[in-house]
Amino acid sequence: MAAPLEILTADPTAGADPGDMDAYMACGGYGAVRKALKSMSQAELIEEINASGIKGRGGAGFSTGMKWNLCADRFPRYLCANADESEPGSFKDRLLLESKPHQIIEGMIITSYALGINLGYIYIRGEFFQIIDQMEAALEDARRHGFLGANILDTGFDLELYVHPGAGAYICGEETGLIESLEGNRPYPRLKPPYFPAAIGLWGQPTIVNNVETMAQIATIVDMGAETYKAIGSEEDTTGPRLFGLCGHVKNPGIYEYDSGVTLRELIYDVAGGIRDGNRLKGVIPGGISAPILTPEEIDTPMGFGALGKLGSMGGTGGIIVMDETTSMVDALLNASSFAAHESCGQCTPCREGVPWMNDILRRIRNGQGRDEDLDLLLDICKQVHGHTVCVFGQAPGVWPVRTILVKYWPEFRACIERKELVVPPLEESYLRPDQYEHIPPVPGNFRLKTDEADAAG
Amino acid sequence: MSTPLEFTDAARERAAEILGRYPEEYRKSAVVPLLHLAQEEWGYVSPEAMACVASLIGCSPVKVAEIATFYPMFNKEPVGENVLAVCHTLPCALTGCAGVYDHLSKKLGIGLGETTEDGRFTLRKSECLAACDRGPVLLVNRRLHTHVSPEKVDEILENLDKG
Ligand SMILES: Cc1cc2nc3c(=O)[nH]c(=O)nc-3n(C[C@H](O)[C@H](O)[C@H](O)COP(=O)(O)O)c2cc1C
Ligand code: SF4
Ligand code: FES
Numbered sequence: 001m002a003a004p005l006e007i008l009t010a011d012p013t014a015g016a017d018p019g020d021m022d023a024y025m026a027c028g029g030y031g032a033v034r035k036a037l038k039s040m041s042q043a044e045l046i047e048e049i050n051a052s053g054i055k056g057r058g059g060a061g062f063s064t065g066m067k068w069n070l071c072a073d074r075f076p077r078y079l080c081a082n083a084d085e086s087e088p089g090s091f092k093d094r095l096l097l098e099s100k101p102h103q104i105i106e107g108m109i110i111t112s113y114a115l116g117i118n119l120g121y122i123y124i125r126g127e128f129f130q131i132i133d134q135m136e137a138a139l140e141d142a143r144r145h146g147f148l149g150a151n152i153l154d155t156g157f158d159l160e161l162y163v164h165p166g167a168g169a170y171i172c173g174e175e176t177g178l179i180e181s182l183e184g185n186r187p188y189p190r191l192k193p194p195y196f197p198a199a200i201g202l203w204g205q206p207t208i209v210n211n212v213e214t215m216a217q218i219a220t221i222v223d224m225g226a227e228t229y230k231a232i233g234s235e236e237d238t239t240g241p242r243l244f245g246l247c248g249h250v251k252n253p254g255i256y257e258y259d260s261g262v263t264l265r266e267l268i269y270d271v272a273g274g275i276r277d278g279n280r281l282k283g284v285i286p287g288g289i290s291a292p293i294l295t296p297e298e299i300d301t302p303m304g305f306g307a308l309g310k311l312g313s314m315g316g317t318g319g320i321i322v323m324d325e326t327t328s329m330v331d332a333l334l335n336a337s338s339f340a341a342h343e344s345c346g347q348c349t350p351c352r353e354g355v356p357w358m359n360d361i362l363r364r365i366r367n368g369q370g371r372d373e374d375l376d377l378l379l380d381i382c383k384q385v386h387g388h389t390v391c392v393f394g395q396a397p398g399v400w401p402v403r404t405i406l407v408k409y410w411p412e413f414r415a416c417i418e419r420k421e422l423v424v425p426p427l428e429e430s431y432l433r434p435d436q437y438e439h440i441p442p443v444p445g446n447f448r449l450k451t452d453e454a455d456a457a458g
Numbered sequence: 459m460s461t462p463l464e465f466t467d468a469a470r471e472r473a474a475e476i477l478g479r480y481p482e483e484y485r486k487s488a489v490v491p492l493l494h495l496a497q498e499e500w501g502y503v504s505p506e507a508m509a510c511v512a513s514l515i516g517c518s519p520v521k522v523a524e525i526a527t528f529y530p531m532f533n534k535e536p537v538g539e540n541v542l543a544v545c546h547t548l549p550c551a552l553t554g555c556a557g558v559y560d561h562l563s564k565k566l567g568i569g570l571g572e573t574t575e576d577g578r579f580t581l582r583k584s585e586c587l588a589a590c591d592r593g594p595v596l597l598v599n600r601r602l603h604t605h606v607s608p609e610k611v612d613e614i615l616e617n618l619d620k621g
Binding site for chain 2: 085086087088089090091093094119121125126127128129130160162164165166167168169170181182183184185186187203245246247248249253254255289319321323327331332335336339342343
C-alpha cells in the first residue's frame with residue numbers, strides 16, 4: 001500500500017486563517033520566493049523546474065519545464081494562473097485556493113521572476129465568490145509586505161498580480177479561451193497553431209498559462225529542491241505529490257495526497273473506505289468527467305498520467321468519480337452529455353451541433369424511446385466530432401465519455417433500447433470484459449500529437 | 459439607445475480600481491469584472507447597466523452585450539432577492555441532488571429559472587461547483603452550502619428569513 005503524503009495538504013499554520021500572511025510567514029512562508037529571487041538566477045530557476053520533472057496539473061499532464069522553455073523570446077510576457085476549475089469531478093484547486101492562497105501567489109511570483117514577467121493574472125471562476133475575496137486580500141497583503149510591486153526584495157524585479165474573475169463558462173478553462181476571456185472577448189478558443197500561448201498569448205504576447213496547483217507546486221519545488229521533489233513519483237507518471245479527489249459512491253469522499261504510483265484500487269478501497277452500503281463497484285472515471293471510464297477489472301492501475309494513458313484513459317485532473325452497481329450508466333452518461341451540451345461554446349459546428357445531438361439521442365434512450373440504430377449513430381457522431389473542432393472540448397468532454405461508456409456498457413444501453421425503459425441490469429450483465437470488445441479505436445484527433453510544439457497546446 | 463445608469467460613488471471607485479488592473483490600451487479586459495460590479499449594484503445587467511459599463515470602457519454597448527449574453531452568471535432579467543442554484547452535475551447526481559431540487563421546487567412552488575411571486579427566491583440548476591466530495595451542494599447567493607438534504611434546505615431558508 002502506497003504511503004500518504006502531506007506536502008500540499010500539510011497545514012503548518014495549524015488552522016490559522018488561510019489568508020493570514022503573518023501566520024504563513026511565521027512557518028516559513030515566502031521562503032521559496034526569497035530563495036528564488038535572492039539566490040537563483042532566472043536560468044537556474046528554469047533549469048530547476050526542468051530537472052524536477054513536474055507535469056502540469058491542469059489536466060493535460062504537459063511538462064511544465066518544457067512549456068517554460070517554449071516561451072517565445074519576446075517581451076512583455078504575461079502569466080495566467082488557471083483557477084477556472086470547472087471539470088465535473090474535480091475539486092482539488094478549490095482546496096488549494098481555500099487553504100493555500102499564499103503558496104499559489106508564491107508560485108506565481110517565482111514563475112514570473114524566472115520568465116521575466118511583470119504582469120500576471122489569476123483567473124478564478126466566478127462562482128468562487130469567497131475564494132475571490134480571499135485571494136484579493138492575500139494579494140493586497142503580499143503587496144504590503146513588499147512581495148509585489150516595484151523592486152521586490154531589492155532585486156530590481158517588478159511584478160503586479162491581479163485576480164480576474166470568470167462568469168460561469170467552462171470553456172474559459174481552456175487556455176486560449178481563458179486568454180480571450182481575459183482580453184474581454186467572447187471566450188472562443190483559438191486555433192492552434194499558431195496560437196500556442198507561449199508563442200502568441202495574451203494581447204499577442206508570449207504567455208504562460210499554468211494551473212493553480214502547478215503554481216503551488218513550483219513553490220514546493222524551490223523549497224525542497226528539484227532532487228528531493230523528483231524522488232516522489234516517477235518521470236513517466238509525473239514526479240511530485242498529487243492530489244486525488246474521490247467523490248461519488250465511496251464511503252469517505254475527499255482529497256487525498258499520494259504520489260502517482262498509488263493504484264486506483266488502493267484509492268477507492270483502502271484510502272476512501274470502499275463503496276458505500278457494501279455495494280460493488282460498477283465503473284470509475286479517473287480524472288474528471290472527460291477521462292474515459294474504467295470497469296471493475298481495470299482498476300489495478302497506477303494513477304500516473306502515463307499508466308492511465310496506456311489503458312486508454314487519462315490522468316486528467318485527478319478527480320475520481322466512483323459509481324456503484326445501483327448506478328444507471330445510461331443516466332450517468334446522459335448527465336455527462338448534458339454538461340457538455342450546455343458548455344459547448346458554439347464556435348465550431350461539429351461540437352455545437354454534434355454534442356447536443358448526442359445528448360438528444362441519449363435522452364430518448366433513457367426515456368424508453370431509443371431506436372435500434374441509435375448506438376451506432378452515436379458512435380458515428382463521435383467520429384464526426386472528434387478531431388474536427390477548434391479546441392479539445394469537442395472530444396473531451398464531448399466525445400470521450402460517450403464513446404467509452406457506450407462501448408464498455410453496451411449491454412446496458414442495448415437493454416434500455418430493447419425493453420423500451422430505463423433498466424439497470426445486474427452488475428455482471430451490464431458491461432463488457434476487456435476481452436469482449438475490440439479495443440476502442442483510436443480516432444484521429446489533435447490531443448496526442450507527437451511533436452513537442454503541438455503538445456504545448458495542452 | 460438606452461441611457462446609461464450611473465454607478466454610486468463607492469462603485470465608481472471600485473470600477474476605477476478594476477480598470478487599473480489592465481494596461482490602459484486594453485481596458486476592454488475589464489468588461490467581465492465590471493459586469494459583475496453592475497450586477498452587484500442593480501441585481502441584473504439591463505441594457506442601461508451595459509451602457510454604463512460600455513461608457514467606462516469606452517466601447518459600444520453592443521460589445522458589452524455580446525459578452526454579457528455569453529456568460530451564464532449574468533442575469534439579463536431581474537431575479538429574486540435570493541438566487542438558489544442546485545448543482546446537478548454527475549457527482550452531485552450520484553449523491554442525491556435530485557431530491558434537493560425537487561424539494562425546493564415543491565416548497566417554493568416554482569420551476570427551473572422561475573422566481574416566487576413575492577420576489578424572494580429564484581430557482582436554478584448549476585453545473586459542477588468543484589465541491590463534489592461534499593455533495594449535494596447548493597449555492598445560495600454568494601455562499602456555498604455542502605452536504606445539503608431536504609431538511610437542511612428548510613433550515614437554510616429559515617435562516618435567510620431571519621437574516
Ligand atoms: C475544455 C477545457 C477546459 C479546461 N479547463 C481547465 C481548468 O479549469 N483549469 C485548468 O487548470 N486547466 C484547464 N484546462 C487545461 C488548460 O487548457 C491548460 O492546459 C492548463 O491550464 C495548463 O496548465 P498546466 O500546464 O499547469 O497543466 C482545460 C482544457 C480544456 C480543453
Ligand atoms: S470544440 Fe466546442 S468548445 Fe471548443 S471551440 Fe469548438 S464549439 Fe467551442
Ligand atoms: S458535481 Fe456538484 S459540485 Fe461537482
